[in-house]
Amino acid sequence: MSKAHSGWDWRKNRVNNPQLNSAGELIHLLTIEGLPKAMIHRILDTAESFMSLNEREVKSVPLLRGKSVFNVFFENSTRTRTTFEIAAKRLSADVVNLSVDSSSTKKGESLIDTVDNLAAMAADMFVIRHSESGAPTFIAQHLNKMFGGKINVINAGDGRHAHPTQGLLDMYTIRHYKKDFTKLRVAIVGDILHSRVARSDIHALTTLGCPEVRAVGPRTLLPSHLEGMGVKVFHDLKEGIRDADVIIMLRLQNERMKGALIPSSQEYYKHFGLTEEKLKYAAPDAIVMHPGPMNRGVEIDSAVADGPQSVILSQVTFGIAIRMAVMSILASSRAGAA
Amino acid sequence: MSKAHSGWDWRKNRVNNPQLNSAGELIHLLTIEGLPKAMIHRILDTAESFMSLNEREVKSVPLLRGKSVFNVFFENSTRTRTTFEIAAKRLSADVVNLSVDSSSTKKGESLIDTVDNLAAMAADMFVIRHSESGAPTFIAQHLNKMFGGKINVINAGDGRHAHPTQGLLDMYTIRHYKKDFTKLRVAIVGDILHSRVARSDIHALTTLGCPEVRAVGPRTLLPSHLEGMGVKVFHDLKEGIRDADVIIMLRLQNERMKGALIPSSQEYYKHFGLTEEKLKYAAPDAIVMHPGPMNRGVEIDSAVADGPQSVILSQVTFGIAIRMAVMSILASSRAGAA
């Protein structure tokens, strides 16, 4: 699927980051890397204002009325697609969903031809999911060249590169429960090597001033370079989460559960599955997060997933508000991009 | 597909019916069983008010504006999904369609995790189709526990258990053409054993005071217990529809057409297919109904399906109004459920 299987490069995309315009406004959301701290907080603040909306009887606002949002998923994910669809509809946008593997790319049409065609339909915003790292950035650069930043791109997950709205909703969740990033110990546990969520979280936490970010997992599932990023590496779960304020559990992809990287899902659970017993090593008021969907009994025990320290469903709720915030900020900054 | 293949239990779900709140308001529509007669008539009356709407130039009303309706189909049915989608859009709701077999359940996510995730996106209403009998009830009970009846569930067909909106639209059709239930002979013909439609119809007819409900079909396709329900059983079509005012033909599922339960579709047609000639045994003004999609030349002859006594397409039209009625009643009773 992904060609980018030979390690990841933390410095890729630092040059030539096309998500800010010359006025420093956000015109695309491609990665959290390089986003200024103030911009992240602005997104979280905007999301907060949308949170109250989601509890109202009428949950929609006309901020994107008459605008066309295209959810273009080159890789299938009903769950993520739904969050963006709901967010766009609550902003009153016209939303069109496209699963592209089943149509024009089969006919041999190139990625850029597909995007050009949709852009020519007077699209205002693209939400892109792609199995190739860098595809949304490539698309954004192309659209900048063609339309001068008039069309916005949101990366909804690209290969192992980034999943910035997930990273932002994770930051929202942590800020909501823990207030101050500058005093936190955050442990990210699991398959960090293949996780775009982990990458986005590490960038965000670092930017927001989190003094201690830990990566916990078996050697085969941790990338090199982590320590160079200021991340502490642990290969023992109890040590890794000891006194942590926030624990972010990662999903173990089914394809890793057997074969070269880990012996079996049972073996993984024994060493890295988060149980109530192991959770006691963390700070007493630690929160437990997971991007979903969970493998209960593999990376997390049900007693923890459904327990009092779990904030996993709150993450989903915050995720809608974050996506609404990103969409509305991108839409408002379009004018300035010209 | 369905695990519930070993007969059905008419009394299941009578205890613990979670579709009414303590004030007696409808907060879910899971089954017609146990619905008070007054509630059924209220739904039919509300649907009647929506019928005139469907003939207007502008067919939408803002009753569900800003509310999020999730069509979650664990079993594929474009036809039924479309009726709910249209009904919700005419009420101005935001509608999201999800075919779940193709996404998260593949990744091993449980039914409840899927529902919890969607609920966390601030869903207002779920329309659920599932191959397992009882799945929508299970979901409704879970949501009641988690959200106190704030999120409504509509059963769009579960296994062999129930298809209550189909039952209600059938009642609407009968009331529309025959006015008074208390003087009717209604014959339900075909594969009653596997039919959630038949179950829902029998419950509704009984509640509405229909004095004579008949079940007509080969022994292999009729469940036991029918006579205990007050239903008269016939194995001969002419006898079964003799002097009937209403004939409800059931679809013969393709998988029954060969093998153990019936010898062949030709053989079935010979004995239980409704032809113009056989229809003469019914009352002269009898109406012929069918939930669709029809197998022309299997359970029904085209001359009857398209003939003057057929009300099959009216059923479809009434079905939209019924779904609008159910959705608007559920939405209005939410406040009372707290």
Next chain:
Amino acid sequence: MSKAHSGWDWRKNRVNNPQLNSAGELIHLLTIEGLPKAMIHRILDTAESFMSLNEREVKSVPLLRGKSVFNVFFENSTRTRTTFEIAAKRLSADVVNLSVDSSSTKKGESLIDTVDNLAAMAADMFVIRHSESGAPTFIAQHLNKMFGGKINVINAGDGRHAHPTQGLLDMYTIRHYKKDFTKLRVAIVGDILHSRVARSDIHALTTLGCPEVRAVGPRTLLPSHLEGMGVKVFHDLKEGIRDADVIIMLRLQNERMKGALIPSSQEYYKHFGLTEEKLKYAAPDAIVMHPGPMNRGVEIDSAVADGPQSVILSQVTFGIAIRMAVMSILASSRAGAA
């Protein structure tokens, strides 16, 4: 797939054209054949008024508010479906997408039963794509009989018969860049035998007074009867496009690229692929069109597709306006059809 593989008959459907009502109003768009010149210009003029809309911040107008548009695709085409979906949403219609091969037709339901069912849901407009030539006409005739022209049908491509909105957007494009049809040389290049686009274009160009329409391609991909239609036939690309003002390149279907009709895609490119060098034979200000999706390096070289004479992406933009125009004209003429 299509049964209509044995040549095409230009005169089919000339009799019994059900797309105009007795008042001469357009109630369906099935084919460009037989459309009066004034009607074509009215559609192009209406589209022009929608073009300015697509550049506005709020791109929607309430012309179809509360109306239900069903995109019924019996043949998969995400691209075409999306253009109609966007057009209908910009007109504020409720849009429902149905891919029918995956649902009721599998269950043995007939085409007419499927249409009758959707019509009974109070549909206002059908957009139909079908692999069988004539299916949308068949549906329109049926709906006329049943509903007296109250429900409109748009042919979104049927077999090898017609693709009228593509033909109209091609005319819009030519009029936009060349103003006057009566002085143009237009060359259509490629697989004309299997192309519904070519058919629609030839009819439109002839109606609009284009004095010279050329068909260019290998003998195996050109239908007979072309010369009887007033079309000049060329088997050499340079000759065929010499001094042409407009070049319409057709997509070479993958299934033609090997086997009986052409030796290989390389061989095809060598003889009929449009390169910058060959383009020099055309008029210096010739425009190059393509209905998409393109096979770069088969029927067209990237240097031409992305070059200064290409108007291929403009065609896509105009296509949305054309579909909005057709939908709004059909919706407005409904009353007169009674």
